[in-house]
Amino acid sequence: MKNKILISLLSLICFAASYYFFSNRPSQHEEFATVSFSHYVHTKEHKIKCVNCHRGAETQMRAGIPNTDYCSMCHSTLINPSSERETVIYQIVKNNKTIQWRTYYNLPDYVYFSHKRHVNLGKLDCTACHGDMSEQTSPELKNYNPIEMQLCFNCHEDKGITTDCGNCHH
Amino acid sequence: MEINRRDFMKLIGGSLAGLALGGAAGAMMKLPKSMEAVLYSGPRIESWKLTACTKCPGGCSLKVRLIDNFPIQVFGNPLSPVNEGGICSMGLASVASIYHPSRLTGPVKNVNGEFVPISYDEAYKILSDELKKIISQNKHDDVFLVTQTESRLRAGMFNKFSEEIGFKNLILDNFRTASSFPYKNISVDAPDFIDFDKCDYLLNFGSQMAEISNNPLYYTRKINEHRSKGFKITSVQPKLTPGIAKSDDWIPLLPVSFKDFALGIAYVLLRDEKYDKNFTGKYFSGFNDFRQYVLDNYYPDKAQELTGVPSDKILQIGREFENASAPAAYFDEAVLYNSNGTQNASAIIALNALKGFRGFGKIKDNFFSSMLGKDNESIENISFAKLKERLSGNESIQALIISSSNFVFNNPGQEALKKQLSSIPFIVSFSSFVDETSSFAHLIIPDHDDFEKIDLLFDESMGIPAITIRQPVVSQFFNTVDTGDILISLMKDLKPGIKIPFQNYSDYIKQAANKIYSNREGILMDQSKPTAIEKGLRKIGWNTEQYPSFDDFWDSLLEAGGWWNPFADKESYNPKIDFKQIFNKGSLLPKSSLYSLPNNNLRLNIFRKNLDYKGSMSIYPVLVEQFGSNWSVFYELWAEINPDTARKFSVNNRSKVVLRTNKGKFTAILIYNPAVMPGNLDVPFGLGHVDFGDNCGVNPLAYSDDLSDKQTGKATFSETLVEIVSASPGDSPSSAQIMTNENKMTGTESRSIYA
Amino acid sequence: MDNHQILDEDEILFRPIYQTGKGFYVLAAALLTVFMFGVVMYIRQLIFGLGVTGMNEPVTWGFYIISFVFFIGISHAGTLISAILRLSKAEWRRPITRMAEVITGIVLLIGGLHPIIDLGRPDRILNIFERGRLQSPLLWDLTSITAYFTASTIYLYLPLIPDIALLRDRGGRFNKLYTILSWGYEGTERQKHVLERAINILMIMVIPIAISVHTVISWIFSMTLQPGWHSTIFGPYFVVGAIFSGIAALIIVMIAFRKTFHFDDYLKKIHFNYLGTLLLVMSLLWFYFTFAEYLTTFYGHEPPEMRVFLYKFTGGYSPFFWLMVFCNFIVPVVFLSNKKLKTIPGILVASIAVVIGMWLERLIIVVPSLANPRLPFPTGIYIPSLTEISLLAAAIAAFILGFMVFSKLFPLISIWEIKVGREESVRIVSERLNEYLPSKGHIRKQIV
């Protein structure tokens, strides 16, 4: 009886090991600066459009996240020193540090999703996938929509668009 | 069980080591910290830039694909007349070198064997001080400059430098100079191009036109075109490389007897009185002596005896050549890769003279020379031979300046060369890698990578002037300096009060471009080939190219990637040939021993593949892997042998053999190839780097005899004798069997592969 | 062992369950080490990928697939044989059936695991169930093997019930287990009747399933375009081969236990004689199929086919090929067709030879076809790595271990069937004979 238990345990270990080695986790680079970004302030108060910062959204495959020098277009001067958030970003811009944005919509590297295709050609609204971010006052902690293949399929099937695997996996 | 356990331990150990290695690799990746950030959090914005390739003289226009301004891929520019969208493996792979882990990130100084990084100013100071010292002692003759740059403007810069400072010994060892050397040797200027519009018969002496030449992609297209027109190409070559296989006739011949073959053909022309009397009368001084000499010495049977080519074959080729209206007997640098290369070349020139060089042409009032200011042809630059004799002689060399040349790797007799180099008091190299040559340097000031440089390339081999501009597609990664700038500042320091019309190298380039602007002939490369109508309009002075200022022109030039002049006129090429000039250089008829092989010896015939240009492949892993892929030999030297010869030595296909030359033993994988000259052992050149790149395989030059062409000092590639010391039994029966299957594939079987 | 005073006339059959010698532990330890080594090697393969094996391109299938086919082949021993013997009311079957069925159960488990070992991404095994394509022969395989496994385990379990009941009644070790497993079998007439019926139904069912299993496995190969695989004969060829190796394995197991547990009184020479003859017949049959297959190839003489053919006959794999012929044909025929050599040791030698030979046959089928692709690429030769070898060893170890464990839990020879045989078969057989034979009176009428 003992051997059987041992064997089963070992096989379990094998599978745990295999999963561990096969799973690909997004890499974190802690040495970069971090800010607590408020979508609310930018979009609601200052009426900045999504595509103003996520420039790729309409023209590129990736929406993209602005890097420091893009922030510096507004934050190169400290308008309201009382707000500590603003001072933080001002400092970062001044020392020209790089901001390590936490990306919550990480597609696996074998999925190819083109923002241009969906936003520009497909005329989809950002909220359709990302939800209404304008209310977020601090960095969100989870995806508004869990990004999984079923989500794509639902929409594609509703709209009668091809669901050929090769179009997204290559 | 014990055994098992031990093996198992070994396995685990090995694998763990492998893991550790993998981990380390990531860390080794070369990229400035500041840029890494962009790489990780960048918006992945794609952009395209045009630049030019400087891997070979062709000057193909490249389309570089950048993601967040990082070059990741290269393609050919379809609008360029040079490559028409095509590109070779070398060009495709060339991006990788920017990121190469063992690339030098800044100047380094050799402190008793160790290369320690130093600041640029320090490095520059050392260099200029050394040179100042030498000049003050006025030992100008003891300074040697070696450069292999394919860009003629860079070469021009080197010329200017050595002229201004007064260094006599500039060794300009690039393809173009070498190819035109035989012409210069008999003091005529070389033809610009083969006139494929006229030429109806091409006799190619040892040149791998479609693979390694001054414009491979152009020749690739032209050869197909030429043959589709029904014209013939005959190649005289010791090795049937894929490019040569395109020619209708292949004459397997050792380079030592190219001359004899050429004169054998000449005999046929003279005997049949089918030569161009008018030309020989006008331009060929001492023609009668030549005629007499050839008729006496090169009757077909004699030629057969000298070359081993059956006399009727010689007659056939001769007839084809003489009956062609505009035949061309073509050679290039490759002909020099044997001990009497220059002589061969002269003989071929003489053969052309008999048909009045009708196959060749020159560009009418070519404005390139004006562009260059002092063209490298204009000053008498010396050949590698001089450096060799100087090194071997007891005359000391004070300083050696090396730029983009790895001559230790590209030459035989490497042991001696290394010893001699280590005795030179001061060597400075501008190489981006610590390669075989620069490892002897006392100071290395790395040049930019090709993708960080600015340059201007042009080439007449198409019969039309085409200029491709190499622009930096990426801001320089590391603390590297363009060699051109160093030279300019050196000129200012070493020769105070010198008048230089430009501040830095890009100025220099701009001025050259300015000449195009002022000359204004031709069009930008951003439009397709002009139609006949357009050409007509041009003839009557219609010009659409309007630029308010030079700067606008410059910008559009950068955007278009180049400039060319489809309206340029050609003129026939009529050099003055002098018999004495040709044949008083060096003795005649060296009866070569290579045909009567001593027993159990073979000829080590080193051939070059198009994946490798002058031993520079090693830094591109994708090419190194691909190098032997169609024999499925990977990262190893292979030796191709004719099955019949192999049977004589009873060695199996794909067996590992140990080969011995006078220089020592080395191993290779033996491959049966029925297209190899009997008695030859064909080994590829390109592998075997030890100091950088993926060091694998063997460099056959390290084991070949130190023979070289008297005039040019070019290494000889096919005159070493080699013998097979031992052979492992064919390592894999399956493969051996399949290969033999192939070789004796019957018609039916081959059809089963086709259809 | 409170009540071992109850001495049964078949006590010897119970002995292995209650008495465990030192040898058992030694052997078990050794086998367990081998097995564990295999497991560790497999984990290593999971970490570093299939590169740790000797497989390459184009030889993309190696030891794992070979063992898979081989073990599934062995599995035919059991169920099929016992079913056929039961069906044909061969009275001498009684002591054999149990072992045969146990072989099937264990070996199917081992063989069935091999395709998973062979996968490059075992972590995605569930894709087969989520997005499986029934058009793929691999799926047919999955289905048929599971079906066969279920059927044969039940077919093993049902005849076991009365014996478990016996064990339960004796009490002692694992009594709870026995109580559960014996399903309250008391040996009443009705229970006996139901059991009989169930066994009869199953034994009819099992035969087509068993045949289908190996046919389907052969189809994995013959559905492809590979030269040397794409052949209709493969179905029956594999089945024959399977039964062939199965019988051999069965004989080996029987002899082994006969030796260790002194079953001489139950497994008599006659059994081995019969099985030996069966083996001889299968050997001839196997030769017939092999001959037929290669003859057609040779006369068809298609270049790609011929390359494989030559590779087997004269090329790199000729040693294995001729060894296979020697093991599968010459040895059995020599040992089994001649009275002097057809002793128990002789039969053992023949069987071992056959098992080895059949493994070689799987090798000969899998590798050479892959090593000689239609388009002439120069190919590397396939040399198995330590990983593959140790996993094969582990599989064999597991097989033996399984048997040892079983022998400690259940009787290796069906006790109740023996008892039934002893009590009734003489009567039953004579009745049956009377049914066959013509009656005397009838003959007299004819004469008059």
Next chain:
Amino acid sequence: MPKYGMVIDLNKCTQCEACITACKLENNVQIVSKENAALGRAMFWMKLLDSNFEGAYPDIRPTKIPMLCLQCDEPPCTKVCPVRATYKRDDGIVAQIYPQCIGCRYCMANCPYSAKTFNWLKDEQQIENEKCYNTDVSVRPKGVVEKCTFCIHRLQAAREKAKSEHRKLQESDYIPACAEVCAAHAIYFGDLDDPHSQVFKLINDYRKFTLQEELGTKPKVYYLSAKAE
């Protein structure tokens, strides 16, 4: 629906191997280590099939055929895949879905052209190439089968481009890397069903042949060679 196919003119091809390099770089195909290459695990989606030599020395010529996945119209590989990791698209391209593949290598065993390759070991890509990855193509993990897909990612990009320019997809928009870089212009690519396309004209050329025609796999990669007749 188009039916994409390729025509390779062997009379033009000079075997410069640029297509091989281009393919390797375009598709992030792994560069395997020396040891594995020696074991016969080198990965090439496009390779030179060194078939045989024609004629007798010295008039001998090697007839080398650039081999890629022939994108059969009756693909044997898709028939046997247990998980639909490889399948034929409507436009005739035989696609390979790496995240779906379980690595049973059945498709490799059933490919009569040995056109597929397998990731035997974990990615041991040379670091020189790390930064030059093509961002449109996934880097395959170990244990999956891969093969030429006619640069399917380029088709996606081309469609997107055409759509954003409000026009139909033209022949020149979508062309695989190998065809793009060929210096001899020996590789033609296009829609085999479109009577105006160049490939359509070429596959009616008398020099046309396909590999292993008798297998009935109907390859969509055709070859032109005067020698073959």
